[in-house]
Amino acid sequence: MDSRTTTLALFAFGATALTTSLVKLKSRIALSRAKHRSLGGHARLSRRIAALIPFYEYDEARFFCSDDPPEDIAAARQAGFMQLAKLYAERFPETMRLTGSVKDAISDLQFTDTYRVPFQFRHMVQRHLGAPAFVQSSAGVTLTDVDGNQFHDLTGSYGVNLLGNDFYKGCIARAVERAGELGPVLGSYHPVVADNVARLRAISGLDEVSFHMSGTEAVMQAVRLARYHTRRTHLVRFCGAYHGWWGDVQPGIGNPLPAHETYTLKEMSEASLRVLRSRRDIACVLVNPLQALHPNASPPADSALIDSARGARFDRQAYADWLKQLRAACDENGIVLIMDDVFLGFRIAPAGSQEYFGVRADMVTYGKTLGGGLPVGVLCGRKELMKRYRDDRPLDMCFARGTFNAHPYVMAAMNEFLRHLDTPEAHAMYSGLDAVWNARADALNHRLRESHLPVRIANLSSIWTVIYTEPSRYNWMFQFYLRAEGLALSWIGTGRLIFSLNYTDADFAAVADRFVAAAETMKRDGFWWHDPAATNKSIKRRVLREIVAHRFGRG
Numbered sequence: 206m207d208s209r210t211t212t213l214a215l216f217a218f219g220a221t222a223l224t225t226s227l228v229k230l231k232s233r234i235a236l237s238r239a240k241h242r243s244l245g246g247h248a249r250l251s252r253r254i255a256a257l258i259p260f261y262e263y264d265e266a267r268f269f270c271s272d273d274p275p276e277d278i279a280a281a282r283q284a285g286f287m288q289l290a291k292l293y294a295e296r297f298p299e300t301m302r303l304t305g306s307v308k309d310a311i312s313d314l315q316f317t318d319t320y321r322v323p324f325q326f327r328h329m330v331q332r333h334l335g336a337p338a339f340v341q342s343s344a345g346v347t348l349t350d351v352d353g354n355q356f357h358d359l360t361g362s363y364g365v366n367l368l369g370n371d372f373y374k375g376c377i378a379r380a381v382e383r384a385g386e387l388g389p390v391l392g393s394y395h396p397v398v399a400d401n402v403a404r405l406r407a408i409s410g411l412d413e414v415s416f417h418m419s420g421t422e423a424v425m426q427a428v429r430l431a432r433y434h435t436r437r438t439h440l441v442r443f444c445g446a447y448h449g450w451w452g453d454v455q456p457g458i459g460n461p462l463p464a465h466e467t468y469t470l471k472e473m474s475e476a477s478l479r480v481l482r483s484r485r486d487i488a489c490v491l492v493n494p495l496q497a498l499h500p501n502a503s504p505p506a507d508s509a510l511i512d513s514a515r516g517a518r519f520d521r522q523a524y525a526d527w528l529k530q531l532r533a534a535c536d537e538n539g540i541v542l543i544m545d546d547v548f549l550g551f552r553i554a555p556a557g558s559q560e561y562f563g564v565r566a567d568m569v570t571y572g573k574t575l576g577g578g579l580p581v582g583v584l585c586g587r588k589e590l591m592k593r594y595r596d597d598r599p600l601d602m603c604f605a606r607g608t609f610n611a612h613p614y615v616m617a618a619m620n621e622f623l624r625h626l627d628t629p630e631a632h633a634m635y636s637g638l639d640a641v642w643n644a645r646a647d648a649l650n651h652r653l654r655e656s657h658l659p660v661r662i663a664n665l666s667s668i669w670t671v672i673y674t675e676p677s678r679y680n681w682m683f684q685f686y687l688r689a690e691g692l693a694l695s696w697i698g699t700g701r702l703i704f705s706l707n708y709t710d711a712d713f714a715a716v717a718d719r720f721v722a723a724a725e726t727m728k729r730d731g732f733w734w735h736d737p738a739a740t741n742k743s744i745k746r747r748v749l750r751e752i753v754a755h756r757f758g759r760g
């Protein structure tokens with residue numbers, strides 16, 4: 206090679222390297238633009254920041270005046286809190302005793318009990334209000350604890366309880382009868398599986414079905430298959446969306462390992478669509494349509510309520526439009542669209558989110574209520590995506606099995622649920638469903654407004670979240686007032702109230718009365734007093750200053 210050729214070769218090499226770097230940079234910038242500005246949108250950063258935040262807590266005096274109220278307000282808060290503590294001790298003695306007796310031995314209980322309120326308030330709450338964890342029975346829309354107290358059930362059993370606990374008791378009892386002859390025989394199928402498969406295919410509009418033990422597993426399998434068939438590495442999930450507790454779908458706080466093959470993008474964003482259209486490493490996109498109630502925000506737990514910034518508003522048309530754009534972007538770039546309907550599934554329409562929002566997915570995951578009260582996860586998908594091996598490469602397979610998959614009792618309970626969906630009663634229930642729940646939410650909001658209470662409801666059909674209209678550091682206390690009024694919530698508190706669809710107008714009226722009464726007592730006890738100059742921002746800044754002071758030993 207003469208020197209001219211060498212120079213030309215070097216130039217060509219340099220130009221290629223530069224072009225490659227520029228392309229990479231462009232794609233990196235596009236990815237950054239598609240991240241939500243919150244910490245939830247930055248998994249790695251959020252984990253780093255979480256590791257820096259020190260524990261500190263308020264002593265008994267500070268507990269009631271973290272926002273510097275006048276003395277009489279602090280005294281009213283303290284008196285109200287102690288009154289609640291007395292009521293809990295008198296009303297729930299056996300429930301508390303039983304909870305205390307196992308708490309040290311059940312790690313899940315320790316976890317939920319710890320993340321019920323912002324950590325600065327944790328110990329006082331644990332000491333005086335506890336977290337009664339035992340219930341004895343259910344009937345209609347109520348739960349009864351081991352002390353005989355009856356509560357209206359707003360826990361929704363994590364979303365499983367769609368049709369009322371009695372309905373699922375019936376499913377399980379009939380399932381035991383139908384599958385009892387076979388018993389817990391695994392590996393082969395009970396005949397009821399054939400009917401389930403036919404019904405699931407009709408509901409999902411997809412070709413094949415696989416059975417799993419939980420929603421988490423169904424999501425794992427969907428993503429694994431999408432990677433296998435596209436031969437691409439990455440999954441896309443949207444900021445804030447929950448898809449179970451498997452590492453790849455939980456890249457931020459809560460997972461000790463970074464999820465290297467996960468992109469967390471902004472939902473309802475053109476910048477995200479651009480990334481989906483242009484990158485070559487994306488195998489699939491996971492959508493949890495429950496996020497339509499609060500796009501890009503994490504599931505609304507009271508432990509994060511340090512101010513009143515929690516927002517929520519459901520816009521069905523806007524979310525349907527987004528899903529259509531998402532569908533088109535996935536089609537353009539050969540990306541598998543996975544609708545995670547584990548939670549929302551049968552709650553909004555008999556054929557789930559695909560029907561409700563008018564969009565078709567390549568794969569759909571179901572779970573929760575579909576099991577007829579027993580644990581389940583289901584994946585439905587297009588034939589070419591569900592195949593677990595290649596005909597021309599016998600050792601190239603995508604493995605998935607599970608000891609308890611398609612358990613006869615679960616399959617029979619599922620069949621009870623699925624057959625119910627075909628009854629005139631179920632059809633009638635779905636028609637006008639949103640109108641019923643929107644009217645109920647409106648009616649309660651009207652009462653709250655008329656009573657000058659700083660609380661409102663936002664809802665996606667029968668899934669409700671409580672929002673707070675004035676800046677406060679104490680909104681998380683509301684869950685304890687609601688309990689005192691006989692309303693049972695799940696451990697994330699007022700962030701999610703889940704109604705079963707067997708709530709009658711009279712049942713709902715009772716809930717509304719209790720809800721308003723709880724808010725009135727909390728207001729009377731001074732927990733919603735606020736400095737007229739306070740804003741959510743000023744509250745956040747103040748908490749941040751506390752954190753910094755404790756971090757550097759000045760707290």
Ligand SMILES: Cc1ncc(COP(=O)(O)O)c(C=O)c1O
Binds near residue numbers: 422547572582
């Ligand atoms: C949308 C969604 N996907 C997956 C899961 C995980 O399901 P499971 O708890 O059955 O593993 C959940 C659970 O809440 C969910 O809401």
